[in-house]
Amino acid sequence: MKNIIVGQSGGPTAVINSSVVGVYEAAKELGSTHIYGMVHGIEGFLKGEYIDLKDVLDEEKVELLKRTPSAYLGSCRYKLPPFEKDREVYEKIFSKLDELEIEYFFYIGGNDSMDTIKMLSDYAKENGKSQRFIGIPKTIDNDLPITDHCPGYGSAVKYIATSLKEIIRDNESFGVEKPTVCIVEIMGRHAGWLTAGAALAKGEDCCGVDAIYLPEEVFDIDEFKARVKHLAETKSSVVIAVSEGITTADGKFVCEIGAENAPVDAFGHKQLSGCGKTLADIIHNEFGLKTRAIEFSTLQRAATHLASLTDINEAIEVGKLAVKAADEGKTGMMITILRDNNYGIYDIHDIANVEKKIPTEWIDSENKQMKNEYIEYARPLIKGELLPIFKDGVVCHLIRK
Amino acid sequence: MKNIIVGQSGGPTAVINSSVVGVYEAAKELGSTHIYGMVHGIEGFLKGEYIDLKDVLDEEKVELLKRTPSAYLGSCRYKLPPFEKDREVYEKIFSKLDELEIEYFFYIGGNDSMDTIKMLSDYAKENGKSQRFIGIPKTIDNDLPITDHCPGYGSAVKYIATSLKEIIRDNESFGVEKPTVCIVEIMGRHAGWLTAGAALAKGEDCCGVDAIYLPEEVFDIDEFKARVKHLAETKSSVVIAVSEGITTADGKFVCEIGAENAPVDAFGHKQLSGCGKTLADIIHNEFGLKTRAIEFSTLQRAATHLASLTDINEAIEVGKLAVKAADEGKTGMMITILRDNNYGIYDIHDIANVEKKIPTEWIDSENKQMKNEYIEYARPLIKGELLPIFKDGVVCHLIRK
Numbered sequence: 001m002k003n004i005i006v007g008q009s010g011g012p013t014a015v016i017n018s019s020v021v022g023v024y025e026a027a028k029e030l031g032s033t034h035i036y037g038m039v040h041g042i043e044g045f046l047k048g049e050y051i052d053l054k055d056v057l058d059e060e061k062v063e064l065l066k067r068t069p070s071a072y073l074g075s076c077r078y079k080l081p082p083f084e085k086d087r088e089v090y091e092k093i094f095s096k097l098d099e100l101e102i103e104y105f106f107y108i109g110g111n112d113s114m115d116t117i118k119m120l121s122d123y124a125k126e127n128g129k130s131q132r133f134i135g136i137p138k139t140i141d142n143d144l145p146i147t148d149h150c151p152g153y154g155s156a157v158k159y160i161a162t163s164l165k166e167i168i169r170d171n172e173s174f175g176v177e178k179p180t181v182c183i184v185e186i187m188g189r190h191a192g193w194l195t196a197g198a199a200l201a202k203g204e205d206c207c208g209v210d211a212i213y214l215p216e217e218v219f220d221i222d223e224f225k226a227r228v229k230h231l232a233e234t235k236s237s238v239v240i241a242v243s244e245g246i247t248t249a250d251g252k253f254v255c256e257i258g259a260e261n262a263p264v265d266a267f268g269h270k271q272l273s274g275c276g277k278t279l280a281d282i283i284h285n286e287f288g289l290k291t292r293a294i295e296f297s298t299l300q301r302a303a304t305h306l307a308s309l310t311d312i313n314e315a316i317e318v319g320k321l322a323v324k325a326a327d328e329g330k331t332g333m334m335i336t337i338l339r340d341n342n343y344g345i346y347d348i349h350d351i352a353n354v355e356k357k358i359p360t361e362w363i364d365s366e367n368k369q370m371k372n373e374y375i376e377y378a379r380p381l382i383k384g385e386l387l388p389i390f391k392d393g394v395v396c397h398l399i400r401k
Numbered sequence: 402m403k404n405i406i407v408g409q410s411g412g413p414t415a416v417i418n419s420s421v422v423g424v425y426e427a428a429k430e431l432g433s434t435h436i437y438g439m440v441h442g443i444e445g446f447l448k449g450e451y452i453d454l455k456d457v458l459d460e461e462k463v464e465l466l467k468r469t470p471s472a473y474l475g476s477c478r479y480k481l482p483p484f485e486k487d488r489e490v491y492e493k494i495f496s497k498l499d500e501l502e503i504e505y506f507f508y509i510g511g512n513d514s515m516d517t518i519k520m521l522s523d524y525a526k527e528n529g530k531s532q533r534f535i536g537i538p539k540t541i542d543n544d545l546p547i548t549d550h551c552p553g554y555g556s557a558v559k560y561i562a563t564s565l566k567e568i569i570r571d572n573e574s575f576g577v578e579k580p581t582v583c584i585v586e587i588m589g590r591h592a593g594w595l596t597a598g599a600a601l602a603k604g605e606d607c608c609g610v611d612a613i614y615l616p617e618e619v620f621d622i623d624e625f626k627a628r629v630k631h632l633a634e635t636k637s638s639v640v641i642a643v644s645e646g647i648t649t650a651d652g653k654f655v656c657e658i659g660a661e662n663a664p665v666d667a668f669g670h671k672q673l674s675g676c677g678k679t680l681a682d683i684i685h686n687e688f689g690l691k692t693r694a695i696e697f698s699t700l701q702r703a704a705t706h707l708a709s710l711t712d713i714n715e716a717i718e719v720g721k722l723a724v725k726a727a728d729e730g731k732t733g734m735m736i737t738i739l740r741d742n743n744y745g746i747y748d749i750h751d752i753a754n755v756e757k758k759i760p761t762e763w764i765d766s767e768n769k770q771m772k773n774e775y776i777e778y779a780r781p782l783i784k785g786e787l788l789p790i791f792k793d794g795v796v797c798h799l800i801r802k
Contacts (some may be wrong), residue, residue, distance in 0.1 A: 069567050176442045292699070297695045387788070392783075399570075
């Protein structure tokens with residue numbers, strides 16, 4: 001018996017499916033009769049939407065699943081109400097779990113999803129329910145506390161660093177008389193972990209990005225303009241990485257600067273560009289320089305063709321360890337990753353809804369670069385590759401039929 | 402002896418360096434004493450900027466060069482004046498060629514660059530100069546006439562199709578109640594070749610993009626809105642590919658629609674978004690749908706880590722054949738690629754400044770999709786992979802020191 005269920009929640013990553021693989025393989029080893037997968041997380045489960053992974057996966061499909069981005073099972077952004085306020089939804093979930101004879105419940109996600117594990121395990125404890133609930137970390141944002149880093153982050157950074165190298169190469173193809181300023185906007189509203197990853201583009205064969213602007217520091221538009229002007233006077237190519245979340249001293253997002261004079265579209269609606277485009281426009285208009293704004297958008301979390309093998313292996317491992325922990329009697333906890341290839345487990349109450357930022361001592365504020373401490377932290381996370389499977393010239397994925 | 406010189410011109414591609422490899426290897430075989438490379442094309446050559454590839458390349462570096470995007474030698478956008486108007490620049494070029502005892506001149510580029518080959522070979526003919534001039538096709542835009550397709554195109558399409566698959570996967574991760582409309586803007590101001598490549602995302606494991614809008618057809622905003630509205634009512638994910646060059650019946654670029662009411666930034670300057678952003682804003686504002694605009698920007702021409710092996714091999718081959726043609730006495734011509742792995746050569750006068758569009762009979766106007774004729778044309782061009790060389794988790798490139 002020992003039926004289990006696993007769900008995926010929140011924003012997708014390049015390796016969130018590898019954690020499903022880990023849960024699936026460990027549960028199979030455990031002898032689970034059914035290995036259920038919630039379709040669209042807890043939200044779909046509440047509507048009775050689930051599949052049995054034993055019906056759809058085999059060895060070959062597991063290999064494809066590791067190479068498939070986004071949530072194979074479907075994701076959701078559903079927040080459970082406090083059970084003091086709404087017991088009904090909890091009764092529904094637990095009656096479903098009872099009905100399917102599910103003993104262990106796994107949820108792969110970030111801060112919000114860990115809140116779901118916290119609520120469900122608290123409810124089970126208070127109501128004498130026997131099911132166990134374990135959280136499996138996942139977020140490209142890398143902002144979960146306690147764990148050294150999060151599955152999903154390494155692959156996103158590998159994509160960011162590689163793509164930036166290609167952008168830098170492209171940007172420097174014309175000569176010094178015509179410098180091009182390229183502003184690359186990277187995800188991360190509150191924490192700059194992803195944008196910091198731009199630092200890894202630098203190497204023997206690449207000068208790297210010329211500056212990195214993180215949301216951890218106040219954005220000073222005058223400093224930015226002076227820096228770019230100086231760079232464009234001395235280099236043929238200027239490439240700058242900015243976090244979508246950079247804010248000025250008065251607490252405004254940079255993408256709102258351009259909107260101050262209320263630009264509206266043909267329908268009278270306010271048009272908000274990203275901060276990269278806003279900054280590129282400012283540089284072009286003030287200095288007459290050729291500019292380009294690039295946003296990695298969802299590609300930075302979906303480019304499994306360029307995933308980090310380290311990241312994939314860790315995502316599988318935290319899935320396996322979650323099953324092991326539940327089977328050892330643990331509940332209301334999340335698997336964590338430690339430095340040096342070790343893993344741990346931690347009370348979910350200290351994790352849910354807490355956000356981890358980049359240590360300020362890792363930021364070289366003066367030169368707008370990351371210090372070696374960050375490079376040493378991040379470099380191991382992007383190492384290794386899992387070759388994609390190609391058919392007819394494009395990568396293959398596994399999809400739910 | 403038999404010194405040769407090669408230059409790169411115009412927008413970079415993922416495989417423009419492979420053509421340098423082809424020229425280098427054929428010239429080495431020919432016994433050339435010097436294999437010169439112009440730094441920043443004819444513009445740099447006029448200033449005396451060149452290197453000897455024999456000094457910088459070896460077997461290992463050739464492998465890296467094949468995997469390096471953008472113009473290794475540096476590119477330029479320099480248009481030669483008609484020699485009836487300005488003989489001086491020609492005299493300067495030919496005196497440089499004489500001085501370096503260069504017999505064959507190769508230029509890797511698109512329409513504008515082929516004009517350079519035409520002018521130089523015409524000048525040589527009229528002035529009894531013995532140097533031979535051969536053009537090597539290169540453009541992601543695939544808009545050169547006579548040749549079946551252009552090196553650079555296949556790799557760009559491979560990137561577009563693979564990235565679209567990843568975007569589609571990401572976009573469909575949330576459920577049907579919250580459809581997301583994603584508009585992906587692809588390069589190509591006048592010809593829709595690159596945008597058509599979006600059709601190759603479709604396969605057994607992918608529903609493909611929901612519509613493709615090419616500049617070859619008039620863009621009807623009402624048809625677009627009705628189509629997207631209908632799609633969002635029936636699908637959880639809507640992904641649409643649009644060419645940056647789509648224009649309305651009155652000849653306006655779509656990116657200008659949003660600017661009709663003259664939106665200005667904080668400095669009073671007009672802000673122009675891309676057409677993808679403009680259309681996403683229109684859909685969001687009219688139907689209240691969640692939208693996202695993605696631009697592949699320079700990544701689509703620089704992602705050598707995902708290059709097509711077929712494309713790399715063809716880029717090498719046209720480089721080699723250019724050397725062979727010059728050595729056989731040909732001049733004022735461009736190497737062409739024929740269907741079925743064959744190559745030809747053609748008078749440059751019929752190629753320079755001519756633009757090839759997608760045959761209208763390949764476009765399914767009603768369903769806004771590409772017909773099978775296009776799929777059969779494009780599929781072979783994206784096949785095969787050349788594995789990148791990784792170091793410390795990121796791809797390696799060869800750069801000019």
